[in-house]
Each structure stands twice: as C-alpha cells, then as structure tokens.
Amino acid sequence: MARILVVDDEIGIRELLSEILYDEGHTIELAENAAQARAARLRARPDLVLLDIWMPDTDGVSLLKEWSSQGLLDMPVIMMSGHATVDTAVEATRIGAVDFLEKPITLQKLLKTVAAGLARPVVRGSQVTNARMPVERHAFEANQPLVTSSPVMAVADIAPEPNHSLLGSISLDQPLRDARDEFERIYFEYHLGRENHSMTRVSEKTGLERTHLYRKLKQLGIESSRKKNLAS
CATH class of the missing domain: 1.10.10.60 (Homeodomain-like)
Structure with missing residues (x-):
C-alpha cells in the first residue's frame, strides 16, 4: 500500500484516478492546483505523485522544477497530459519525472506505470530506498507493531x-x-x-x-x- 498524491485541475480525472487507485489498496490525497500540491507535499511526503502538466496557477513542469531545486523531489513523479509535446515530456524526464502518461489514460497503462514508479529506488539524503517503504510492509506482514x-x-x-x-x-x-x-x-x-x-x-x-x-x-x-x- 502506498500514499499517492494526484494533482489535476479536472475534478472528473481526480475522482476517477482516486477511485481506481483506492480500490487497488493505496491511500490517495488529491490536489487541484500547484498550491494544494505544495501543501500536501510539505504535510507528508507521498510515495508517488501523479502530476498534470497543464494547470491554471502553476504548470506541472514548473512545479517539478521547483521541487527539484528545493531538494523536495525525493519521490517518483509521473507526469500526465493530453496536450503535451514530445519536447515537454523529454524536459520533464530530464528534470526528474520517472514517466509520462498521455490522456486519456487507460486502466492497464495507469496501473502498470504506477507499479513501475513505486518499484523505482528513490534518494532520500544519502540513503536509497524504495517508494513503497518496505520496512513498514514487512512489519505488518510479520504482525509486529510499528516503531x-x-x-x-x-x-x-x-x-x-x-x-x-x-x-x-x-x-x-x-x-x-x-x-x-x-x-x-x-x-x-x-x-x-x-x-x-x-x-x-x-x-x-x-x-x-x-x-x-x-x-x-x-x-x-x-x-x-x-x-x-x-x-x-
């Protein structure tokens, strides 16, 4: 189970992605713009972020750059867009995005991309770990209390x-x-x-x-x- 932040200004897309990922057992947090995404990121670092490129206040690529420059890009980020060019996708990948989803997003593609993103190692300071926080999962499987x-x-x-x-x-x-x-x-x-x-x-x-x-x-x-x- 992972904590996933979905950032998209379209409520229909937010609800659809939330419903699908929630049914897969993940904890979902939603943001409709960059301001809410910043607050969610500071409140609790998500295990993965689905980030829309075109948003009214600050576009997703700019927010990605901001997180990268502030040392906050320590979680996998998957960009989403229905209108982005190849150059935009390449730029996002260069900044630090791990993948790109083109809208409309199919169920199979979403689940496959999210699973791949969560399996990628992420850097937290000098340590490298997985986005799924395996220590917590193993403690649960062993029926041991979390410390x-x-x-x-x-x-x-x-x-x-x-x-x-x-x-x-x-x-x-x-x-x-x-x-x-x-x-x-x-x-x-x-x-x-x-x-x-x-x-x-x-x-x-x-x-x-x-x-x-x-x-x-x-x-x-x-x-x-x-x-x-x-x-x-």
Missing part, C-alpha cells in the same frame, strides 16, 4: 482506538473484495460515529473528497447513516 521515531506522536495518532473486537469479526475465509468491504464498512462507521456524522470532518479524516466519500458510503450500504445528521 515510530516519536512515541508521543504515535500515541496521539492512534487515540482513541477503533473497536478491535469488530475488526476481529471479519472472516478471512472469504474473497478479498468481500473482506475489504467488511473492513471499510467498519472503518467508515467508526469515523462517522467519531465525527458525529459530519461529512466534512470525515472527508478530512479519511482523505477522500466528499463526492467520493458519498459514493463509497452508498456502495457499502451505509448511506442512511449519513442522512441521520446534516451537521456537515
């Missing part, structure tokens, strides 16, 4: 804890998609209860745009839960 550099921060991040007895009720003797739906149902019901059914706060907590959140709740059969409270 953070700041115990105080770790406690703050996990409190209050979800009801783990509910998580234990998920049967592992069923198809992955069904098990994932059960987990997502518990996950969203937990956040809805915690945020008093405020869709704005649940959207912020889960990292999903409201339209995607509404669609996901309806898909999971908990649409009625959000109708009980209109505080959002």
